[in-house]
Amino acid sequence: MTELKVSAIREGTVIDHIPAGKGLKVIEILKLGRLSNGGAVLLAINVPSKKLGRKDIVKVEGKFLSEEEVNKIALVAPTATVNIIRDYKVVEKFKVEIPDIIEGILRCANPNCITHYEYVTTKFYVISREPLKVRCHYCERTMEEEEILANL
Amino acid sequence: MDWTGRDVISIRDFSKEDIEFVLSTAERLERELKEKGHLEYAKGKILATLFFEPSTRTRLSFESAMHRLGGSVIGFAEASTSSVKKGESLRDTIKTVEQYSDVIVIRHPKEGAARLAAEVAEVPVINAGDGSNQHPTQTLLDLYTIKKEFSKIDGLKIGLLGDLKYGRTVHSLAEALAFYDVELYLISPEMLRMPKHIVEELKERGVKVYETSDLEAVIGELDVLYVTRIQRERFPDEQEYLKVKGSYQVNCKVLEKAKEELRVMHPLPRVDEIHPEVDKTKHAIYFRQVFNGVPVRMALLGLVLGVI
Numbered sequence: 001m002t003e004l005k006v007s008a009i010r011e012g013t014v015i016d017h018i019p020a021g022k023g024l025k026v027i028e029i030l031k032l033g034r035l036s037n038g039g040a041v042l043l044a045i046n047v048p049s050k051k052l053g054r055k056d057i058v059k060v061e062g063k064f065l066s067e068e069e070v071n072k073i074a075l076v077a078p079t080a081t082v083n084i085i086r087d088y089k090v091v092e093k094f095k096v097e098i099p100d101i102i103e104g105i106l107r108c109a110n111p112n113c114i115t116h117y118e119y120v121t122t123k124f125y126v127i128s129r130e131p132l133k134v135r136c137h138y139c140e141r142t143m144e145e146e147e148i149l150a151n152l
Numbered sequence: 153m154d155w156t157g158r159d160v161i162s163i164r165d166f167s168k169e170d171i172e173f174v175l176s177t178a179e180r181l182e183r184e185l186k187e188k189g190h191l192e193y194a195k196g197k198i199l200a201t202l203f204f205e206p207s208t209r210t211r212l213s214f215e216s217a218m219h220r221l222g223g224s225v226i227g228f229a230e231a232s233t234s235s236v237k238k239g240e241s242l243r244d245t246i247k248t249v250e251q252y253s254d255v256i257v258i259r260h261p262k263e264g265a266a267r268l269a270a271e272v273a274e275v276p277v278i279n280a281g282d283g284s285n286q287h288p289t290q291t292l293l294d295l296y297t298i299k300k301e302f303s304k305i306d307g308l309k310i311g312l313l314g315d316l317k318y319g320r321t322v323h324s325l326a327e328a329l330a331f332y333d334v335e336l337y338l339i340s341p342e343m344l345r346m347p348k349h350i351v352e353e354l355k356e357r358g359v360k361v362y363e364t365s366d367l368e369a370v371i372g373e374l375d376v377l378y379v380t381r382i383q384r385e386r387f388p389d390e391q392e393y394l395k396v397k398g399s400y401q402v403n404c405k406v407l408e409k410a411k412e413e414l415r416v417m418h419p420l421p422r423v424d425e426i427h428p429e430v431d432k433t434k435h436a437i438y439f440r441q442v443f444n445g446v447p448v449r450m451a452l453l454g455l456v457l458g459v460i
Contacts, residue, residue, distance in 0.1 A: 112283050114264035118242050138264025139285055140162060142349040 012039060013065055014083040014090075015058040015073060020046050022077045023056030029072050029152045030065075037062045052079060072105050074098045075132065075148055098129050106134070106143075107151040113139035156458030159270035160278040162286045163324045168331040174451050175296050177460065182447035185220060191450075193459045194223030200253035201227030202245065202269075203280070204236060204260045209420060209442070210280045210290070214257050217449035221459075226252060246272045255457055258282075276456035284318045290419055291324040293448040297441045298376060301415050305329070309373050311337040313400060314380035314425060316346040318387070321419045322380055323350055330357040337370050338363045341396045344382070367400055372409045377402065379418045379425050403427035407435055417441050 018026055023043050027033060032041045039061030049055035056077075064084060065073075073080050074096035084092040102124045108115050115122050115138055123137035132145045143151070153173050159165075184191060199218040203211050206229060215225045231237065236245060242260070246269045249256060258269050259280040266279035266286070281287040298305055310329060312322045316338055326336060326346065336359055338346045345363060354361050364370055371377065379402055387393040401424060402416060418426055418438040430436050454460030 108264075110263060112261075112263050114242070114260075114262040114268050114282075117262055118268060120268055136264065138267045139262075139283070140164065141263070141285075 007042070008088055009040070009042070009059050009061045009085055010088055012059065012061040012063055012085050014085060015060070015077075016055070016081045016083060017049065017052060017079050018056040018058065018077040019052060019079055020054035020056055023058055025076050025149065026056070026058050026073055026080075029076060030060075030069055032058070032060055032063075035060070035063060039063060055079075068105055070096055071099055071102060072152055075102070075106070075152060078129070078132070098126055098132070100126055102126065102134060105152065106148065108136045108139060108141065109143050109147040109151050110136065110139050110141040113141065115139075154458070155455035157276050158456050159276050160288055160452055160456065161266050161270050162279065163288045163291050163328045164286075166288070166328070171292065171295060171328060171331065174292055174448065174455070175299055177451035177455060178292075178296055178444075178447040181450045181454070181460070185447065185450075190222065191220060192222035193454050194218060194221035194457055197221075197223040197254045197457055197459065198252065199223055199225045199227075199453065200249045200256045201225060201229075201280075202249060202256060202258045202260075203227065203229050204231040204242075204258070204265070205281070206230050207259050207281065210259060210287075210445075211257075213442075213445040214278075214280065214289075214449050214453075217446050217453055220446065221450050221454055223254075223453070223457075227257075242268060243272050246277075250275045255453060278452060278456065281320060284320050284323075286324050287320045287419075288324055289445070289449055289452060290321050291328045292452070293441065293445040294321070294325050294378070294417065294419070295328055296448050297417060297437065297444045298415075300440075300444065301437060302375065306333040308332075308375040309335045309337065310376040310378065311339055311367075311370060311374040312346075312378050312380070313339045313367060313402075315344045315382045315396075316340040316380075317344040318383055319380045322346070322378065325378065326350060326354060330354050330359050335360040336362070337374060339365065339367050339370065339400075341365055341399045343392065343396055344399075367402075368406060368409060371406060371414070372411065374410065374414055377410070377414060377416050379416060379422070381418075381421065381423055381425055398424060400425055401427060402430060404429050404433065407433065410435065 042059040044057040046054045080096045083090045104121045124134040127133050135142045218225050250273045255276050257278045257280050263283035263285035266282045270277040415437045416435045
């Protein structure tokens with residue numbers, strides 16, 4: 001059993017099995033550096049993992065993720081699992097999953113796309129999960145992983 | 153096949169059956185038009201042409217098609233003469249114009265504008281070109297032209313020449329040709345190659361694709377040479393444009409190496425990529441191609457209005 005070098009949380013969310021090196025990106029896209037409830041955010045980088053070799057773990061105190069936030073994590077860390085913690089116990093655990101359609105959480109990388117000029121909720125179709133590739137519903141431009149991460 | 157109320161936004165929304173249905177409807181209307189001179193299918197219907205970017209040819213073709221169907225036309229030919237100049241959103245322009253019309257044709261410089269317009273509008277919307285993305289009605293008239301000239305599309309070797317990077321006509325045409333058993337020769341300067349994702353998609357769909365910058369090396373293979381203009385207005389940097397300006401010129405000397413039956417197409421307007429001397433040869437069909445826009449757009453207008 002892996003011995004974690006970070007403390008347990010009483011209430012909140014543990015995002016486990018994040019590919020090594022993506023933990024900071026998870027914190028960034030979930031804006032966890034600016035938590036309004038004042039809860040602690042703990043990050044473990046390069047933790048040994050049977051599944052992944054090395055992994056990152058993010059623990060967030062006093063916060064439960066919305067569907068939109070879970071979908072964002074899926075784009076950055078498709079192997080991640082989300083654990084809901086109540087009273088120090090895992091009460092729910094699920095794997096993140098990249099949805100077929102990504103709405104509202106991603107900007108289009110095409111600067112000439114109408115979504116940058118009009119009031120509109122962005123929408124992308126996932127055309128490949130590995131490697132990650134999505135197509136803009138409006139301008140039809142495809143975006144690959146690097147562009148996707150830069151536009152979350 | 154009921155098309156009433158359908159939007160025509162992207163060739164991606166079409167199946168092969170849809171394409172064939174439009175082409176056969178256009179053929180029927182062209183025949184009827186020849187016999188009767190004027191049709192009345194769209195009598196009492198109004199088309200709004202919203203051209204946020206100038207395009208005389210496409211606009212006139214749609215207007216001609218609507219008039220020949222017996223309908224009438226309202227609209228504007230450039231954004232500076234509309235409320236857009238006052239800062240009105242596309243959404244509001246569309247919601248307003250649909251109160252006055254039964255069908256909307258839109259040309260817009262931003263990619264995805266036609267899709268957004270279609271989502272906002274209750275009446276059918278037809279995309280007449282959105283930025284460098286799609287121009288589906290041009291594609292349909294291109295397919296109609298090829299089919300008229302060869303009585304088939306399957307089995308042909310088709311060359312797409314010029315600006316394959318920014319040219320939306322060649323993007324849509326290549327995607328539509330993937331429904332057929334064709335070989336595609338993508339001929340362009342290195343800088344203006346067809347976007348990688350389109351080439352990959354064509355290959356995934358089983359199209360034999362050859363990429364080259366050497367027209368003369370492949371012209372002898374081709375049944376169709378589809379020439380496009382290198383579009384100065386699409387280049388973010390003038391210096392980049394100057395590097396590739398005038399990369400190709402199709403003239404009689406180049407055509408000496410071509411097959412007898414080679415047909416040269418061009419969505420027009422041309423600048424210097426086809427020499428006027430080619431116009432008189434049997435290879436040139438670009439003005440017939442322009443004519444074909446009318447029956448194809450009549451078919452689309454009639455179908456989405458549900459009057460034919």
